[in-house]
Amino acid sequence: MEMNLPRAFWRLSLTWIAAATAAATLLAAQSASAQGTFITVASTTSTEQSGLFKQLLPEFTKATGIEARVVALGTGQALDMGRRGDADVVFVHDKVAEDKFVADGWGVRRFEVMYNxxxxxxxxxxxxxxxxxxxxxxxxxxxxxxxxxxxxxxxxxxxxxxxxxxxxxxxxxxxxxxxxxxxxxxxxxxxxxxxxxxxxxxxxxxxxxxxxxxxxxxxxxxxxxxxxFNQYGVMLVNPAKHPHVKKEAGQKFVDWVISPEGQKAIAAYKIGGEQLFFPNAKPDR
Amino acid sequence: MAEARPFQLEARGVSVVLGGVRALDGLDLVLEPGLRTVVLGPNGAGKSVLLRTLHGLIAPAAGTVSWSRPVRQAMVFQRPVMLRRSALANLRYALAVNGVAEPERTSRATAALARVGLERIADRPARVLSGGEQQRLALARAWALRPEILFLDEPTASLDPGATAEVERVIASIAAEGTRIVMTTHNLGQARRLADEIVFIHAGRAAERTAADRFFDQPASNEARLFLQGELPWK
Amino acid sequence: MFEIFASLGVALQLIGGADPELWSIVLLSLKLSLASAVAGAAIGLPLGALIAVGTFPGRRALIVILNALLGLPSVVVGLVVYLLLSRAGPLGEFGILFTPAAIIVAQTVLVVPIVAALARQAAEDAWGEYREQLTSLGVSRLRAVPTILWDTRFSLLTVVMAGFGRAASEVGAVMVVGGNIDGVTRVMTTAIALETSKGDLPLALGLGVVLIAVVLAINAGAFGIREWSARHHG
CATH class of the missing domain: 3.40.190.10 (Periplasmic binding protein-like II)
Known part of the structure; x- marks a missing residue:
């Protein structure tokens, strides 16, 4: 007749936590609502806050079906994010640091995109x-x-x-x-x-x-x-260092922003009639 | 009612110290099934502490409380503590933690409510019931556990005369079924009505133990006589 | 002064304008904060009650740690969660950094100490009232934990609301682990931080007013429920 109370208690609390976690995950999953592939782009506040991405990213998604999620930080932090493998693509503006990033093997290859x-x-x-x-x-x-x-x-x-x-x-x-x-x-x-x-x-x-x-x-x-003048470069995070990097989708982003289509979209972005970014990708590949 | 299985509760040299104050001081008492014992004594004599110590809620600083065999016991407090759920659910809870499975749990709980005349308010939240109803509910909860010994600590102290009479009736009927009753009260009339024997506590000890009908006329101890005359100083 | 009035105007426009982007941000904030409050409650309530009722080695140390965690700077939590969830960290393989799930994790870490500390207080009060009765009924301390939690449920609703408030008002940790990604992890607070850094102070404050209004409405609801139930259950 004696009930095993501790066991009943633990069963109860485990059920309780499991239910709550499930509910929380469900909520999270629902809000994440992965609409297919997405890539994470580590970029700078200058590109994000100027509003460029608001214009650029939907066009990229329309062209490729890939969602690009931008985390806007300082260039140093953005490169760190790439180094830790938390981004698929890095899109920043510090040529010296970017060259070092690629030379150290964290990035595949740097492409110049635009300047402001x-x-x-x-x-x-x-x-x-x-x-x-x-x-x-x-x-x-x-x-x-x-x-x-x-x-x-x-x-x-x-x-x-x-x-x-x-x-x-x-x-x-x-x-x-x-x-x-x-x-x-x-x-x-x-x-x-x-x-x-x-x-x-x-x-x-x-x-x-x-x-x-x-x-x-x-x-x-x-x-x-x-x-x-302030040169922006874009690079894919090296899948050799971080195997989980979405290299195809990430490369598509790199290819698109330096493509004529992407370059045109960059040139088209204006605030108050003033062009902010001047595309200058070299068509060398 | 079946004859109660014999048991013996033996308190030997029990001392209890609470907050630096010696509430019980080398108390001896032996209890067996059958009688209704009322513990009397002035305020601060240690009546409530005695009941709690016998029930196992307070560990004695010295001395022993021993049972001859495991005995089902229950206690009813001066202020009933009800859980924030319905009257019936309060009873079902007590039965559940004591390992009573369904469907017996529900049938016993329902029977216990009927026993104290609360079946109509089974589904009412227990904590919004009146004081008298809550105390009857506490009695029902205790009774549902089929205790062989029931401790009651001034169960009617906060009740009006009507509710007190109801509670006394329930206690008497529980006792009639063979449950050993040990209760404290300040109400001498109640003690006369319910007690078979009186244990008189003074200064942390059992000063005397006398059959109820004799106690009120010829108490054995001087302290009890003064207490009954209302002259014993209230500590 | 002008800016504060301007922001009230902006707030009214935002609320009245039914801007779908705003509402998706508000909705995301609510979902994530509620999820964190629920998860934080699932851990914090039993923990608080266990500490209140239990007698186990390390209990005092746990209380001290819990109280200290109340003052935990959220950026530190954000950083620790970031390092844990980062690809280079021990939980990196799940790949939830910069997703709403990461925000829930960080907010939950912040909510647990508050909920546990407040629940401990409520449970301790209840335990003081119930201890003799429950012990008399043969209830073990462990078994008393769910009983006490259930019996203090109306006070605990307020406790969970405090946890929700902590989650909803959180910005530092959310910024670090969520990344403030437009349409994915941009919540009210990070949107406010963003508008502030863009120098659009009236819009930032306007969003703040909307946030307050939403949190207020939810708390009013919870308060109503609590009052109603307390009246009916005593």
Whole structure:
């Protein structure tokens, strides 16, 4: 007659957890609703936030039937994602880091896709008198004036480019005890929010700037320098390193964005009549 | 009713310390089937602690409580604790945890409700019943377990006279079926009505144990006499 | 000040406009948060009750750990779950990183300590009332766990709602493990973070108002259920 209570208890709790997990999984599966194949693209906030992908991805899906899921991070993080095998394709903008990524065997081959350009934004009043075309001159003046400058400092492509410009200008803003150089350690948007809040200068890609609304007193002060051009590259994560990489679907994405069709779609994306990205894939394959 | 199977409950030198206070102090008591025992004594004498210790809810600091054989026991508390479910479900729960399988579980529970006159409210949530109904339900729950000994700790202390009479009637009928009754009360009238014998507790010990009809006229101990005269200081 | 009024306007437009994209995000948020609350409750409620009722070695340590976990920064949870679910991590083979399932896992980890800690409190109170009676009936401590959980079900509904609130308001961990993928893992909070980083503060705040409205409506429902049942069951 004596009932085995512990066993009954465990049976009850196991049933309970199983039922709850099943319910949760069901909900998750339903919301995931895998409509066939999808690939994961690790890309940058500049492409995502500018709205380019909103236009590009549906066309890609229409052409190939493949869904592309974009995780938007800084270039450094996006490449890390590829290295860990959490992405099938990496679509970023830091040529030096990308070449290293491929050389180390994490990526199959890098293809140039498009470029946009960086601009320096700053207060309309331009206290450092940095306005002009020359990015290096502009930065020198900002440093000389000690005018506030907001840096992403997040190992993104934009951050890497910014550090190259500082180097060319012969200024090491992180070395000396500078108070005007503010490292936000965050993405482009948050950094612009910070810059807008403190009326600081900042380096940003044009696409993010154009779609950015909380500008406050900021406007573009430096633009048009050849050195501000910002090259995007795309590469398939190496299936030899990560066997689960969806190499066919991923390669289709790479092939499509550098195809005439994909390149046309990139050129067609405009904000307020202004083209943001300039396709420049070399038809070499 | 079948003759109760003999058993013996023996408390020897039982001491209980609660919160630094010695509630029982070397108490001796032997109980056997058959009688209705009412435990009397002033507040703080250790009546409730005695019942809980005999029932096994409190472990004695010294001394032993031993049973001659496993005995089915149940206890009814001053404030009935009902589970948040129907009256019937409360009974079914008690039977389930004691290993009573269906369909006997339902039939016993239903019979126990009828026994205390609560069959009409079987499906009502137990916790919204009146105090008297809840106490009768607690009695039904205890009775459903077919206890050989039933402990009752001031079962009518929070009830009105009508409900008290009902509860007394149920206790008497349970006793009539051979269940050993051990109860505490502050109600001397109730003790007269229900008790076969009185165990009088004073200062953590059994000061005397006397047949009920004699106790109220000629208590053996001085403490009991003062208690009945209402002169014993309330601790 | 202007922005706050503007965002109220935006919120009203969003709610009234029935923008299908917005509603799919709201729906996803609700589904994932409810799933996490259910999963967190399935683990946290028995755990809390077990700690309240049980006497086992390590019980005190467990209580301390649980209370400490209440203050767990969600980004840390996100990072740990990310490393676990990453292809390079021990659970990588399931490939659920950057899927709604990953969000459920991270949110569940955040919900469990809250639910367990609050459930422990409720169960301890109930155990104080029931202990003698249940022991008298021959109920073991282990068997008392489901009994107490069932008997405190109305208070526990509030507890589960607190877990739901934690899940629904979560952004750090969700961003890391979900990736804020448009149409897949973009939920209310990550959408708000995105709009904030795009500098569209009125839209971000407007979405926030919608989120609050939805969570409020659900809590009001739960509260109603609780009140009604408590009246009927005492």
């Amino acid at each position: 350009d960086f601009v320096i934004v700053g207060p309309k009043a331009d206290p450092a008198k940095a306005r002009g075309k020359d990015v290096i001159e502009g930065l020198k003046k900002i440093a000389a004036a000690g005018a506030p400058f907001a840096s992403r400092a997040d190992k993104s492509g934009t951050h890497a480019a910014e550090l190259r410009y500082w180097k060319a200008a012969g200024v090491d803003p992180t070395q000396s005890k500078t108070t005007w150089y503010r490292e936000t350690g965050s993405g482009m948007g948050p950094t612009l929010n910070t810059a807008s809040g403190m009326n600081a200068y900042a380096l940003t890609d044009r696409g993010t700037w154009l779609s950015f609304k909380n500008r406050g007193e900021l406007e573009i002060v430096v633009e048009g320098d050849q050195r501000l």
